[in-house]
Amino acid sequence: MVRLNYDVIVVGGGPAGMAAAITCARAGLDTILLERGRFAGAKNLFGGVVYTASVLSLVPDLFSASRLPFERPVTEEGWWILSQDGVVKITHTNATLRESPPRAFTAFRAKFDAWLAKQAQKAGVLVVPKVRVIDLLIKDNFVCGVQTDRTASWDDHRPAQVKAPVVILAEGVNRILSIKAGLVPRDFSPKEVALSVKEVLQLPKGELESRFGLQKDTGLAVELLGEASLGLPGTGFLYTNTSCLSLGVGLFLIDYATHNIKPYALLEHLKRHPVLAPLLAEAETLEYGAHLIPEWGFFGLAKLCGNGVLAVGDAVGLVNPLFREGTNLAIYSGILAGKAAIYAHKKGNFGYHTLRLYEEALKDSYIYQDLRYFRKLKTFLQQNKSFFQTYPYLLNEVLHLYLTAQGRAKQEVFKEICQLIRKQRGVTGLLGDFVRAMKFLKGW
Amino acid sequence: MNILVSIKQVPDTTNIRINPETGTLVREGVPSIVNPYDVHALALASLLKRLYGAHITVITMGPPQAEEALKEAVEFGADRVILLSDRKFAGADTLATSYTLAEAIKYLAQEAPFDLFLFGKQAIDGDTAQVGPGVARRLGVPLITYAVKLEIIDQEKKEVIVHRKTASGVEVLKVTLPVLITCDKEIADPPFSPLPELIKAAQTKPEIFNAQRPIPYKREKLGLKGSPTRVHRVYTPQLKSAGDILFVSEIGVSEAVEKIIAVLKDRGIL
Numbered sequence: 001m002v003r004l005n006y007d008v009i010v011v012g013g014g015p016a017g018m019a020a021a022i023t024c025a026r027a028g029l030d031t032i033l034l035e036r037g038r039f040a041g042a043k044n045l046f047g048g049v050v051y052t053a054s055v056l057s058l059v060p061d062l063f064s065a066s067r068l069p070f071e072r073p074v075t076e077e078g079w080w081i082l083s084q085d086g087v088v089k090i091t092h093t094n095a096t097l098r099e100s101p102p103r104a105f106t107a108f109r110a111k112f113d114a115w116l117a118k119q120a121q122k123a124g125v126l127v128v129p130k131v132r133v134i135d136l137l138i139k140d141n142f143v144c145g146v147q148t149d150r151t152a153s154w155d156d157h158r159p160a161q162v163k164a165p166v167v168i169l170a171e172g173v174n175r176i177l178s179i180k181a182g183l184v185p186r187d188f189s190p191k192e193v194a195l196s197v198k199e200v201l202q203l204p205k206g207e208l209e210s211r212f213g214l215q216k217d218t219g220l221a222v223e224l225l226g227e228a229s230l231g232l233p234g235t236g237f238l239y240t241n242t243s244c245l246s247l248g249v250g251l252f253l254i255d256y257a258t259h260n261i262k263p264y265a266l267l268e269h270l271k272r273h274p275v276l277a278p279l280l281a282e283a284e285t286l287e288y289g290a291h292l293i294p295e296w297g298f299f300g301l302a303k304l305c306g307n308g309v310l311a312v313g314d315a316v317g318l319v320n321p322l323f324r325e326g327t328n329l330a331i332y333s334g335i336l337a338g339k340a341a342i343y344a345h346k347k348g349n350f351g352y353h354t355l356r357l358y359e360e361a362l363k364d365s366y367i368y369q370d371l372r373y374f375r376k377l378k379t380f381l382q383q384n385k386s387f388f389q390t391y392p393y394l395l396n397e398v399l400h401l402y403l404t405a406q407g408r409a410k411q412e413v414f415k416e417i418c419q420l421i422r423k424q425r426g427v428t429g430l431l432g433d434f435v436r437a438m439k440f441l442k443g444w
Numbered sequence: 445m446n447i448l449v450s451i452k453q454v455p456d457t458t459n460i461r462i463n464p465e466t467g468t469l470v471r472e473g474v475p476s477i478v479n480p481y482d483v484h485a486l487a488l489a490s491l492l493k494r495l496y497g498a499h500i501t502v503i504t505m506g507p508p509q510a511e512e513a514l515k516e517a518v519e520f521g522a523d524r525v526i527l528l529s530d531r532k533f534a535g536a537d538t539l540a541t542s543y544t545l546a547e548a549i550k551y552l553a554q555e556a557p558f559d560l561f562l563f564g565k566q567a568i569d570g571d572t573a574q575v576g577p578g579v580a581r582r583l584g585v586p587l588i589t590y591a592v593k594l595e596i597i598d599q600e601k602k603e604v605i606v607h608r609k610t611a612s613g614v615e616v617l618k619v620t621l622p623v624l625i626t627c628d629k630e631i632a633d634p635p636f637s638p639l640p641e642l643i644k645a646a647q648t649k650p651e652i653f654n655a656q657r658p659i660p661y662k663r664e665k666l667g668l669k670g671s672p673t674r675v676h677r678v679y680t681p682q683l684k685s686a687g688d689i690l691f692v693s694e695i696g697v698s699e700a701v702e703k704i705i706a707v708l709k710d711r712g713i714l
């Protein structure tokens with residue numbers, strides 16, 4: 001007979017769910033993880049840069065393993081600020097960034113999540129793919145299990161149920177179950193999520209290294225600003241993998257609608273950019289995908305737990321788009337939630353007041369501090385359009401004037417530059433932007 | 445009924461690429477699936493089990509990762525799954541593969557003889573359609589290829605009717621078990637398995653047979669050694685355009701002939 005009662009149920013096999021499940025199983029809890037994809041990672045997509053420290057906190061012997069789920073170390077990072085036909089590149093590298101083990105890696109979800117699933121199985125987690133959780137079982141105000149899209153048996157066509165005193169929701173951005181659990185008051189609005197599209201591009205052999213100046217053990221990860229997002233709040237990204245390239249771009253969902261932009265057209269526009277096009281010449285598209293990023297931030301932050309239930313990762317919006325943090329926050333929150341589940345089992349009490357250990361631990365961590373600190377980011381970006389609309393282009397023009405000043409009276413050039421800035425943004429505009437940016441950064 | 449299904453794990457060809465420099469298949473990063481025709485063979489076994497009761501044994505030969513294919517078989521209701529895995533098996537062509545599989549099946553049949561042997565009609569990574577027939581020959585059982593339908597008419601007498609697709613139509617054959625059938629997609633639809641089967645699958649650790657145990661295989665008949673076939677070259681065929689169509693009814697015979705001759709001359713053929 002197959003058992004349908006466990007100590008912990010984890011819904012979702014992304015980094016958050018895997019981290020939670022691994023933590024629970026290592027403490028001896030009987031843990032089942034349900035994932036709707038054909039395998040963990042099958043349906044997932046990210047940029048993707050993974051910060052090593054987060055993975056190390058889960059798999060401390062990471063670098064002794066023979067095969068890592070990684071592509072390239074990130075040894076050079078920064079921004080390419082695009083105008084219509086030009087770019088200002090600001091990137092940084094130094095000896096520390098080239099040290100081994102590297103602090104960040106590029107990766108593919110299909111491999112990274114599958115690798116995490118292997119680690120979870122090793123830890124004793126029962127990872128069951130191809131199962132979608134469609135509802136929660138709630139009894140006396142306590143979540144006590146889940147209902148799946150699969151039937152109970154060949155003859156019994158009712159939805160199969162799995163029971164456990166703790167359910168950890170790691171369902172990602174589409175937080176249907178978190179809403180059902182009463183942790184989230186409502187679904188997100190188009191202002192609160194970004195939609196990113198991404199292509200994986202294969203270059204002819206050796207071209208990745210030569211076009212991006214890479215060696216075997218170096219890698220580049222840059223964010224693309226300005227024309228990448230057509231001057232709208234959003235960013236693009238270009239990350240190098242072992243032999244191919246991840247290129248993507250995202251906007252707030254609402255801006256696609258307001259400006260009538262098709263996501264794939266946005267990416268095509270980026271690929272045709274005069275600076276990028278030659279870098280992508282003869283590239284073959286291996287993969288194409290799109291995914292939402294939760295950007296509701298602190299104000300939209302859900303209740304993190306309730307009676308018999310905890311929510312982790314993207315489901316509660318733990319993402320910092322400015323710093324490319326999402327996967328690592330998912331892992332950290334998964335670990336903390338796992339610890340709370342262990343604590344609850346020790347106490348034999350699964351109520352909110354016990355599980356709150358997770359909420360408190362998260363509030364003590366930098367994740368929560370950052371969420372607080374950046375709580376106005378979304379509004380700031382949406383209200384201060386000049387940071388996307390004006391400055392990237394202005395910066396390109398100014399630098400162009402400066403760098404091509406030979407053969408002219410320099411005073412005249414500087415005057416032209418000042419005029420340009422005044423025309424584009426004006427002194428008051430400039431000052432205003434400065435004050436607003438400072439205000440934002442100081443957390444006022 | 446005692447059913448044996450033989451399956452193969454193949455790269456998902458919707459994602460497959462050929463390395464332009466070496467001419468070999470790029471299998472890295474390409475997710476593996478159960479050969480689509482084998483899925484339907486499994487589906488038939490699953491259906492027969494639910495309708496009449498059956499014991500299903502599934503075997504596959506492949507690298508350790510082929511375990512995933514067997515887990516999928518368990519989702520369909522397989523009772524026993526066996527992975528034939530050994531470096532010595534690697535590089536096998538259809539001859540060595542049928543030998544390896546047939547020996548394993550003979551070994552398993554010692555416990556209880558099989559009534560039905562199910563294979564996919566062919567594997568999408570090689571498209572040879574030779575392994576099923578090769579095994580049938582070695583087991584000395586009748587063979588029906590390209591089956592699209594199976595009806596059990598008499599369980600007692602073990603009589604079944606099998607419809608098979610041929611170039612000229614459908615053949616309807618009556619046969620007494622045991623028989624080996626290679627299945628086309630129409631034979632049965634994969635079921636939406638219930639949760640307990642999925643959990644069972646996730647917990648499954650297949651039995652592993654290697655080149656010595658439990659069957660002492662003849663080394664020279666295995667893998668690359670036992671395979672007379674040599675791959676000369678693998679390449680992506682050039683896409684040919686559909687060509688121009690001339691309608692004699694519209695332009696008349698002589699003009700059509702003129703045009704054809706002109707084209708042939710143009711290409712330097714005439």
Ligand SMILES: Cc1cc2nc3c(=O)[nH]c(=O)nc-3n(C[C@H](O)[C@H](O)[C@H](O)COP(=O)(O)OP(=O)(O)OC[C@H]3O[C@@H](n4cnc5c(N)ncnc54)[C@H](O)[C@@H]3O)c2cc1C
Nearest residue numbers: 012014015016036046047049133172196291313314326327
């Ligand atoms: C384009 C893009 C680029 C990004 N780039 C980066 C980056 O460079 N670095 C970084 O750190 N982060 C990045 N992120 C963010 C990062 O991917 C997420 O923050 C992270 O994956 C969140 O993990 P999670 O486990 O919470 O959710 P997910 O990874 O979304 O996992 C959720 C899982 O749950 C499953 N699931 C959902 N509902 C159900 C259900 N009802 N039943 C069963 N299973 C279910 C899904 O199939 C999925 O596997 C990026 C995101 C996007 C979209």
